Amino acid sequence: MADGPSTTTTSGVAAAAVTAAAVPPPAVSQPRPNDAGASGIAMPSASPAGNGGSAGGGGCTSNGTAGSGRSPQRDGKRRGRAVASVAVDLPFDPARFTRSLSLYGVRVMAARCHDTRAALGAHVLRLPRVANVVRHPETGEVTLLTRYRATDEGGEQQQEGGGGAPTAAPASDLAVDGTVAAGTSGEGHPDGDAAVAAGHVEDGGTRSVPPHPIGNVSNDFVGVPTALLDALNAPRSAAAPSPPTLPASSLVVEAVTLTYAHLPADAVLRALLPPGVIPPSAFETIGHVVHLNLRAPQLPHRHLIGAVLLDKLRPRIRTVVNKTAATGGPFRTFAHEVLAGDDDMAATVVENGCKYAVAVGAVYWNSRLEGEHRRLVAAVPRGGVLVDACAGVGPFVVPFGKTPGGGVALACDLNGESVRLCRANVQRNGVGGRVAVDGPRDGAAWLAELGARGVFFDALVLNMPSGAPELLSVLRGLYARHVDAKGGDGGGAAAAAAAATAAAADGPDAKRRKRVIDPSACVNATAAATTVAAVALDRAWLHGRGYPPAVVAALERTAAAQPMPTVHCSAFAAMDRDWAGECIRRVSAVVYGYPPAAEASGTRDADGGDDRRPLLPGAIARIVRQVAPNKVHVCTTFTLPRAVAFDAS
Numbered sequence: 001m002a003d004g005p006s007t008t009t010t011s012g013v014a015a016a017a018v019t020a021a022a023v024p025p026p027a028v029s030q031p032r033p034n035d036a037g038a039s040g041i042a043m044p045s046a047s048p049a050g051n052g053g054s055a056g057g058g059g060c061t062s063n064g065t066a067g068s069g070r071s072p073q074r075d076g077k078r079r080g081r082a083v084a085s086v087a088v089d090l091p092f093d094p095a096r097f098t099r100s101l102s103l104y105g106v107r108v109m110a111a112r113c114h115d116t117r118a119a120l121g122a123h124v125l126r127l128p129r130v131a132n133v134v135r136h137p138e139t140g141e142v143t144l145l146t147r148y149r150a151t152d153e154g155g156e157q158q159q160e161g162g163g164g165a166p167t168a169a170p171a172s173d174l175a176v177d178g179t180v181a182a183g184t185s186g187e188g189h190p191d192g193d194a195a196v197a198a199g200h201v202e203d204g205g206t207r208s209v210p211p212h213p214i215g216n217v218s219n220d221f222v223g224v225p226t227a228l229l230d231a232l233n234a235p236r237s238a239a240a241p242s243p244p245t246l247p248a249s250s251l252v253v254e255a256v257t258l259t260y261a262h263l264p265a266d267a268v269l270r271a272l273l274p275p276g277v278i279p280p281s282a283f284e285t286i287g288h289v290v291h292l293n294l295r296a297p298q299l300p301h302r303h304l305i306g307a308v309l310l311d312k313l314r315p316r317i318r319t320v321v322n323k324t325a326a327t328g329g330p331f332r333t334f335a336h337e338v339l340a341g342d343d344d345m346a347a348t349v350v351e352n353g354c355k356y357a358v359a360v361g362a363v364y365w366n367s368r369l370e371g372e373h374r375r376l377v378a379a380v381p382r383g384g385v386l387v388d389a390c391a392g393v394g395p396f397v398v399p400f401g402k403t404p405g406g407g408v409a410l411a412c413d414l415n416g417e418s419v420r421l422c423r424a425n426v427q428r429n430g431v432g433g434r435v436a437v438d439g440p441r442d443g444a445a446w447l448a449e450l451g452a453r454g455v456f457f458d459a460l461v462l463n464m465p466s467g468a469p470e471l472l473s474v475l476r477g478l479y480a481r482h483v484d485a486k487g488g489d490g491g492g493a494a495a496a497a498a499a500a501t502a503a504a505a506d507g508p509d510a511k512r513r514k515r516v517i518d519p520s521a522c523v524n525a526t527a528a529a530t531t532v533a534a535v536a537l538d539r540a541w542l543h544g545r546g547y548p549p550a551v552v553a554a555l556e557r558t559a560a561a562q563p564m565p566t567v568h569c570s571a572f573a574a575m576d577r578d579w580a581g582e583c584i585r586r587v588s589a590v591v592y593g594y595p596p597a598a599e600a601s602g603t604r605d606a607d608g609g610d611d612r613r614p615l616l617p618g619a620i621a622r623i624v625r626q627v628a629p630n631k632v633h634v635c636t637t638f639t640l641p642r643a644v645a646f647d648a649s
Contacts (some may be wrong), residue, residue, distance in 0.1 A: 100255060100257050104149075113142045124145070125146060127217065127256075148217075269308055288317055289360050302339050318344065333415075379459070396461050408554040413443075433548050456558040458566065475644060542555065567639070591616060592644065
């Protein structure tokens with residue numbers, strides 16, 4: 001370390017470049033025990049028994065990409081409250097990732113640190129989870145670390161011009177080629193002897209751990225401090241700050257130790273997994289649970305993957321699971337295997353300002369739909385009535401109940417556990433007076449009963465892509481027992497006109513051609529104009545089902561206004577086809593009651609659609625998200641035609 005304080009010009013502007021002859025070999029600044037905390041260079045902390053590594057360190061974000069590390073002091077704490085941390089038994093020795101770097105640094109007075117760092121710009125060290133300023137409080141100085149190594153990988157400092165050899169970091173602290181002893185054979189590896197056959201554990205009991213990424217560290221000036229000093233003092237462009245004139249005495253060497261704690265989970269897994277096995281690049285986080293969907297090559301190493309993710313993401317994450325079967329069944333749930341951590345599937349999720357209790361694996365939840373939840377809630381008219389027939393645990397109805405304007409929501413689900421949690425979430429978020437939860441019941445049967453009881457609403461959400469379009473058939477004649485307060489004949493005249501047009505096109509003298517369907521004529525060609533006596537809102541039934549008074553009052557208003565709902569219906573579609581057209585045609589066919597395409601009569605469009613089938617007027621389709629390389633989740637939005645809703649045929 002330099003004997004005295006380093007000096008710079010008072011103006012901070014370069015006066016003259018330092019000559020090469022005036023530059024002695026740099027002094028080596030060895031870190032003292034009390035420098036670790038003051039310097040800001042991250043050092044590993046003691047680990048829990050059996051862990052063998054740091055409890056903290058780098059982690060991943062919720063989508064699986066590399067994220068910022070957290071300090072060990074934050075383990076066990078989150079937002080000011082205690083959080084239980086899970087002990088992790090890592091199936092490897094984290095010490096194998098230890099690596100020492102000897103970096104050139106510029107030692108200046110603390111008051112000049114900011115200006116010097118701004119002037120040096122790209123020469124400054126940019127290494128994740130490692131501070132680039134080392135503080136020396138006893139002298140009032142700081143060392144600003146550059147990105148340039150002072151020694152090679154073997155720890156030997158090269159000499160320039162026959163100068164004296166400076167002190168180098170101990171060779172024992174260096175990972176020369178990343179090969180570290182790991183015990184005998186395949187013992188301790190999660191896959192045992194199979195790892196030896198795969199080449200993951202080398203003969204002789206060593207396992208190859210490639211050197212991990214080291215940010216912007218460069219070998220450009222190894223052992224040549226004169227050239228480095230010239231580069232640091234080189235004039236900048238007119239737009240860049242001018243660097244200070246750095247004397248030779250300001251150039252020092254700092255030893256920086258990188259450990260397992262500095263690495264994100266994906267870097268650790270890239271080093272530990274066999275060649276050809278790619279670490280998971282994305283995963284879903286549901287409260288304290290990480291939900292993986294591992295591919296076949298990753299499955300033999302699933303417990304290793306789970307242990308690393310748990311160690312890097314705790315204490316926020318306490319459980320890592322892998323899906324063992326595709327999401328499916330009537331409840332859209334999945335089977336899973338616990339890879340690491342607690343077998344606790346009762347998670348708490350915070351989304352869009354609401355807290356939800358979620359039973360992972362027993363109810364449907366997808367954190368990637370947060371934006372869709374927010375978008376559809378915002379689309380409901382202020383003070384309106386929202387109905388969700390596939391409500392799950394309430395991601396649509398709960399936030400809508402919290403929106404200003406006095407709107408109310410009705411929810412139902414076939415899954416009894418979803419209904420139980422939805423009721424709990426409604427109370428937990430303080431919207432019990434504005435949200436009514438029914439069920440467990442089939443969504444179509446529930447909607448049919450709402451229509452029969454005189455319940456009108458402004459928006460309907462069917463967020464179940466695997467079967468929502470088929471539920472739309474209940475909308476035909478939903479209000480057949482009611483008189484259309486808006487007047488008209490129930491659409492009979494328009495239906496007759498559409499039928500006559502179709503018949504003329506099929507006449508013996510009609511020329512077969514593709515026709516453009518007029519949206520104004522998009523009504524059910526089989527609709528009848530018959531209506532029956534009006535049925536008022538069944539208040540007794542609503543009170544008997546436990547609907548809150550505010551909900552009943554809102555339904556009285558909509559019963560008088562008789563709005564036609566805006567329907568948001570989800571479906572899966574192939575991305576490499578006309579997904580928008582297919583979804584709109586599929587939804588229109590169900591709403592209007594067309595036979596399946598294979599049984600339809602009449603001419604066909606070039607894209608396979610029936611050119612005589614009217615489509616829902618104003619229907620639009622948009623992609624919610626891509627769920628597979630050629631599979632998308634699509635939401636089709638349309639307003640239910642009055643002629644369909646009041647169809648009494």
